[in-house]
Structure formats: structure tokens, C-alpha cells
Amino acid sequence: MGPVNRDAFEECPEGGVLRDDLTGLPILSSVLEQVEFYLQRRDQVGFLYFDVVQFHLLKETYGREVSESLLEELGQALARLRGKLFRDRDLVAVGGRGADYFVIFLFSPPRHKASFSQSDLKLISYRVVQKLTNLLNERAAFLGVKEKIDFHSGYTVIVHDPESSVERLVYEAQKEAALKSELDEILVTFVSNVTHELRTPLTCIKGYAETLLEGALEDPDLARRWLQVIGGEAERLERLINDLLDVSMMEAQQVEFHFEPTDLLSLARRTAEVLMPHASKSGVTLAVRGTDALPLVQADRDRLSQVLLNLVDNAVKYSPPGSEVTLRLGLGAPGWVLLEVLDRGTGIPAGQLSRIFERFYRVEKGRGARHGGRGLGLAIAKRIVEAHGGDLSVESQMGSGSVFRLDLPVEGPFVEEGRDEED
């Protein structure tokens, strides 16, 4: 690392800087020379990135005047934070004229430190976002904006690299910051979903335990009933935790699959048998249609049966009484077999078809809640099918039903090279 040039800031060229009329901030592309100047002297620069979530929607909904006024406010808010959350000489820039994204280049690490750490940057970024969110929402409320405005934010360190141009380095930093912001967001929604799902059974367990202690214990019949509820909720918690573990292990590719030649038709029949009592309670009949001429498929029977159970369970849940849920098996493309689960139920809105395979996604909360669903079944199913080298897809028509289609390669997930090794 080169010696720190204390005079660097005084020497830095300010020429050629273009400013955005709305925010009054320099435009990113016109400050790269300055950034390079510091990078060469400091070896590293901290980088923060912010953009307004769904800004184009705000613009569409509330018009140009409001959206411009919000950008103006952002520019002023950033100016007010200068010298407080970051230093006077740090560089704040806007992505372009009228752009809704901002960057801050931090030219010196926090006091007493030789370099930037990720956690320093995370903290500064967090504080800036908090302030910006507050200031911007105050202004937005004043302008009659009803939605809460949020930011995507990310941070990284740009390290001097004589091989790369400053444009390239800043571009990479922006990409990394955006990725980090996305991961943070996934984690936050994941954690809030999990806590929500855990809280419901826990609240119930706590409530019943308290009632028991407050006297219900004296009444043996009542006590037994309450204890059964507690036991049931504890089981639900256990299932939830197991399923959660399942998805994350599968995402991390930590689950071992045991492939063996499998007769899909008997697997389908067994699934139907298991769910028959459940289906007839809702007045739904189950039928398996297929040919005995199907080839055996390389599959993990337990895992695949988990997929079928969830698909048929879903089909039953969303079917009207008196209708039939069909498991249909047949030959697909050469080397593939096809298994479809058909229902004549509510159907799934076209816009949400691609989302139902996401963890915790339910078409509508009320409906999911009524059926006690947690939105994990399809996420797990999709990953199991992919581990088989297959594909799980869906077609649906609102009001007339859905078809979940499983395409499975007869040979399982093994690629050509794998087969050679086995011989």
C-alpha cells in the first residue's frame, strides 16, 4: 500500500464535472476521473449504492411533477447528511440526469482504521438508507403519495487495480452492490416469513398452556382436549422446521438422493391410496390413469412420493366437492415419461403461475390460511424434480382447474460421462 498523501484532497481536479439540474448532484460518469485520482493514492475507496424501489411506478402513478420533486428532495437529503453520516470530502453522485439511483464514494476509512471493512460500510449504508427513507417519506406524504417508499441499497470496497479502468471498477462495484442488496432482501423476507410461520403455532401453544395453568387443569376432559391441541401445534411446528431444513439443504445441494429403478404407476397408485380418505372428506375422488407399458424410471422413491403427495394434496385442497383429481401417466419425449396431476378446481391466476414455486408463496393469504398451507410444498417439489434431472411445470385456467406436469428422464439425472464411469 502506498503512503497516504494528506494533500491529495486539495490537489484533486474538479474540472469537467456535470451536475444534474434536479438533485444538484454531480453525474456519475463525469466524476470518474476524480475517483481514479483518489484510488491511485488511497488504494481503496468505499462504495455505497442506493436506488428507489419501483420509482417508475411512482412516476406513472403520481406524474412527473411529484417524481421530480421527490428526486429533488433526495438530492437535498443527501446534502444534509454530508459531514454527518459521511465526510465532507466524500463524493456523492447521481446515476445520470433524472436517474433514481445514487452512489457515494467514501475516500477514507473510519477513524483509526487502515482500510474499509464490510461491516463499516454496511453500517454507514444502513444509516444513510434510514435517514433517506424518513426524509423522503415525509416529503412523499406531503405530496399525497400513499405508498411507503423504500430503497434498495448495497455496498462494497473498490480496490485499485492498475489492470482495470476506473469505469470497469465502478461498474463491477455497482453490480456487486446490487447483488448484495438483492441477497439482503431475500434474507429479510425469508426471516420475516419464517418468524411469521413459527409464531402462529407458538402463540397457540402458549395460549392453551396458560389457560391450563389458570384452572382448566382441574377439568380432566377439558385438559385432555387442550393438551391435544398443544400436541397438534407442536407437530405442526416440527413439520415446518423439517420442511424448512429440507428446502435449504436442497438449495445447498446437501441432500443425498438414492436412485433406483422405479415403477411410477405403482408410486402414483400408492399416493392415491394414502390420500383417498383425506380426499373423500372433501367429496373429491382420486383416479389414476396410465399404461402398464411405462419404463422404470431412475428415481428416489421416497422423495418422488413426497412430490406426488404435495401435488395431489394441493389439487384436492383447491377442488370443489364432487369433482375428480386425476393422476395421468404416459410416455413423453423419447427417453422421458410424463406424470400429470389434474384438477377441476379454482385455478391459478396467470400472473402468479411462475411464483407459486417460490418458498412461502401463496396465491392469496386468506385462501392459503384457510387450508393451513405454508407455501413450501411446491418449492420442495420443484427442487426434488430438478434433482432427478426433470422438470415441474404448471398450466392453469381460472375457474376450470390446473394441471401440474412432471417430466422425468428415464435415466435419471446422470449425464453421459456419469454413465461411462459407472460401467
Ligand SMILES: Nc1ncnc2c1ncn2[C@@H]1O[C@H](COP(=O)(O)OP(=O)(O)OP(=O)(O)O)[C@@H](O)[C@H]1O
Ligand atoms: N392445484 C392447485 N390449484 C390452485 N392453486 C394451487 C394449486 N396448487 C398450488 N396452488 C397455489 O400455490 C400455492 C403454493 O402451493 P404449495 O404446495 O407450495 O403450498 P401450500 O399447499 O399452500 O402449503 P404446503 O404445501 O407448504 O403445506 C398454494 O398456496 C396455492 O395458492
Ligand SMILES: [Mg+2]
Ligand atoms: Mg402444498
